[in-house]
Structures are given as C-alpha cells and as structure tokens.
Amino acid sequence: MVATRITMVTLGVADIAKSRAFYERLGWRASGASNESVVFFHSGGTVLGLFGRESLAEDANVENTQGSFDGxxxxxxxxxxxxxxxxxxxxxxxxxxxxxxxxxxxxxxxxxxxxxxxxxxxxxxxxxxxxxxxxxxxxxxx
Missing domain, CATH: 3.10.180.10 (2,3-Dihydroxybiphenyl 1,2-Dioxygenase, domain 1)
Structure with missing residues (x-):
C-alpha cells in the first residue's frame, strides 16, 4: 500500500529572501538545510518550503503563469x-x-x-x- 500523507508543501515565491523574512516574522523557524535558493521551515510533521516561482515551474515542467487565484x-x-x-x-x-x-x-x-x-x-x-x-x-x- 502506498502511504497517504503530506510531508511537504512548497510555495513558489517571487523573492525568497522577502518571503523567508515574512514567515520568520510570523514565527516559523527555518531549517539549517535552507540556503539562498530554497528555504525549509519546521512545521510539526510537515515541512513548508519556499522556492523561486520560476524555478518551481521549471522543476515541475509547467508554464510559469499566475492568475488571481491558483486554486x-x-x-x-x-x-x-x-x-x-x-x-x-x-x-x-x-x-x-x-x-x-x-x-x-x-x-x-x-x-x-x-x-x-x-x-x-x-x-x-x-x-x-x-x-x-x-x-x-x-x-x-x-
């Protein structure tokens, strides 16, 4: 049987440093595995990741378009x-x-x-x- 769980949510962001600062102001704690290209936050049993929006779209092999609501x-x-x-x-x-x-x-x-x-x-x-x-x-x- 395949495991059914969410281990990580990754957000594609325009400015990693700006987004990291925002989440840290909220109280999220970044992992030491973070760097200028990607940030990982501790969140109980799930990880929140921040990755450049363009890089995330490229990694997923999709077009980098953004509407008013991504669903x-x-x-x-x-x-x-x-x-x-x-x-x-x-x-x-x-x-x-x-x-x-x-x-x-x-x-x-x-x-x-x-x-x-x-x-x-x-x-x-x-x-x-x-x-x-x-x-x-x-x-x-x-």
Missing part, C-alpha cells in the same frame, strides 16, 4: 476563535494582506484568510468538529 489555500487550525483572531492579527502585523477577516462561517466554525507577500492564501480557522490533539495535529473522524 490552493493552506490552513492553520487553532483551539478557539480567540486564537484565530490573535493569529490573524499577528499575520497582518507581520505584513500579510487580509482578504477575509475571521468570522463565524456556514459550516459551524470560525475562520478568516490572509495572503502572504506572493498572494498565497492562508486560512486561520477553528473547527469545533475536528479538534487538535496534544501535538496540535488536527484529529479527523474515522
């Missing part, structure tokens, strides 16, 4: 709406562009969105139906 969002879940509000405010203070302030949402949770310097969308959310475990990983119903 991908990333998410960080929290234990309460108050934690969501604090995380959202922190991201904006670090230079994120707010796209949707946190609010109660139709599915019964609480969430908002911001964009990083390259427009990658991050959701900050509290999902009362999928709590975080002791290691802050989201628990999913069986």
């Amino acid at each position: 991908v969002t990333l998410a960080t879940n929290y234990n309460s709406p108050e934690e969501v509000d604090a995380a959202f405010a922190h991201a904006v203070a670090c230079g994120a562009t707010p796209t949707k302030p946190p609010e109660k949402v139709f599915w019964g949770g609480y969430s908002g969105y911001y964009a990083d310097p390259d427009g990658h969308l991050w959701e900050v959310a509290h999902n009362p139906f999928m709590q975080l475990d002791a290691t802050e990983h989201m628990t999913l119903p069986e």
Whole structure:
C-alpha cells in the first residue's frame, strides 16, 4: 500500500529572501538545510518550503503563469476563535494582506484568510468538529 500523507508543501515565491523574512516574522523557524535558493521551515510533521516561482515551474515542467487565484489555500487550525483572531492579527502585523477577516462561517466554525507577500492564501480557522490533539495535529473522524 502506498502511504497517504503530506510531508511537504512548497510555495513558489517571487523573492525568497522577502518571503523567508515574512514567515520568520510570523514565527516559523527555518531549517539549517535552507540556503539562498530554497528555504525549509519546521512545521510539526510537515515541512513548508519556499522556492523561486520560476524555478518551481521549471522543476515541475509547467508554464510559469499566475492568475488571481491558483486554486490552493493552506490552513492553520487553532483551539478557539480567540486564537484565530490573535493569529490573524499577528499575520497582518507581520505584513500579510487580509482578504477575509475571521468570522463565524456556514459550516459551524470560525475562520478568516490572509495572503502572504506572493498572494498565497492562508486560512486561520477553528473547527469545533475536528479538534487538535496534544501535538496540535488536527484529529479527523474515522
């Protein structure tokens, strides 16, 4: 059987140094394996990578085009709406562009969105139906 897990998310960015500084202001901790061409951040059991957008497109053998929405969002879940509000405010203070302030949402949770310097969308959310475990990983119903 093939393993089903996400081990790394890589974002194609316009300026690696600028993006690294943004994520470090947010509190992400870069790995010693990082260099001027690629940055790796510790994130529990998953790695967040930053790689030049053009280089990432070349590596994937796709055309380097960017629309207003690439159809991908990333998410960080929290234990309460108050934690969501604090995380959202922190991201904006670090230079994120707010796209949707946190609010109660139709599915019964609480969430908002911001964009990083390259427009990658991050959701900050509290999902009362999928709590975080002791290691802050989201628990999913069986």
